[in-house]
Amino acid sequence: MERGRSPEVIKRMADLLRAGAAMLSERCPACGLPLFRLRSGEIVCPVHGRVYIVRDESEASRVTVRGVLEELERFVAHRLSDVVRRAGAAPGSSVADELRSWLDVLERVERILGMISASAGEEGSGGSEKPPARKQSG
DSSP, X not given: OOGGGSHHHHHHHHHHHHTTOEEEEEEOTTTOOEEEEOTTSOEEETTTEEEEEXXXXXXXXXXXXXXXXXXHHHHHHHXXXXXXXXXXHSOOHXXXXXXXHHHHHHHHHHHHXXXXXXXXXXXXXXXXXXXXXXXXXX
């Protein structure tokens, strides 16, 4: 059975529609399934998750940077979780130092993501609703 027509994918598409998402005419560049715009404005593929629609190469570069930063944010969150678990078993100053270091990285990543979001909000206020090029996040 084709992946895009599997019962799980069809169920996810139905769940998106029930949750108020709008099915778009654009398709996922990876699998060809219709994309959905959530109420939050985020665009998702029922198989691959978040997808970014970009207008030009400079916007594609910003989206790539944002994707890398979001991946780094998830990585740091996992590392923090590991350190917190270890801290329960063996508290000490080295654990506190490691926590401080990871929190510093997380703070910087979130600050940069905030700056990117603020910048995109300023630039996106006059942009078109339906840009032609698509790029999937990783």
